[in-house]
Amino acid sequence: MREHRSGPGGEQARRTREFEDFVAGAAGRLLHAATLLTAESRTDNPHARALLTAALAHTYAVWARLRDEDPYDLARRDLAARFARTAWRHHGGRGPLAALGPQERLVVVLRLYEGVAEEQVAAVLGLSEARVRAVCARSVATLRAAARDARREGARVPRREDAA
Numbered sequence: 001m002r003e004h005r006s007g008p009g010g011e012q013a014r015r016t017r018e019f020e021d022f023v024a025g026a027a028g029r030l031l032h033a034a035t036l037l038t039a040e041s042r043t044d045n046p047h048a049r050a051l052l053t054a055a056l057a058h059t060y061a062v063w064a065r066l067r068d069e070d071p072y073d074l075a076r077r078d079l080a081a082r083f084a085r086t087a088w089r090h091h092g093g094r095g096p097l098a099a100l101g102p103q104e105r106l107v108v109v110l111r112l113y114e115g116v117a118e119e120q121v122a123a124v125l126g127l128s129e130a131r132v133r134a135v136c137a138r139s140v141a142t143l144r145a146a147a148r149d150a151r152r153e154g155a156r157v158p159r160r161e162d163a164a
Helices: 008-038 046-061 071-089 102-113 118-125 129-152
Strands: none
Touching: 008 046, 008 071, 008 102, 046 071, 071 102, 071 118, 102 118, 102 129, 118 129
16 A cells, blocks of 8 residues: 655656556546548558647646646547547548548537537537538438448448458
């Protein structure tokens, strides 16, 4: 039971362990969200990894000041904000959301993958709730049409087993 240390060194070590535990639990889901945003593939996603690294670095920097705030929510917001600032770099791609533009991907990932409420997405992006609803609906329609077209053309639509 030598874990209990007093002083700033012991406190820093405890915070570091807490952050490492957070990363172990959240990094996979955050990386998947970042990969969807950048429209990169699961195996080749350098931009998504860079976004995640920056978001986690910011989260670690403010870790000691977190009180009642959810660190996952903080990291997700930072990831979304960083993507929004650099979205011009993320056109095209081969990921499942490649048919969408950057803002559409951001809305779809936050609303449908992460389950963030419309009003929160609107606040993060500086849009009205009606605009968020419209972008989300249009994006889902675009994805459905792309899937329909791929089936019509006989293209093989990747399945989850293929991505593993």
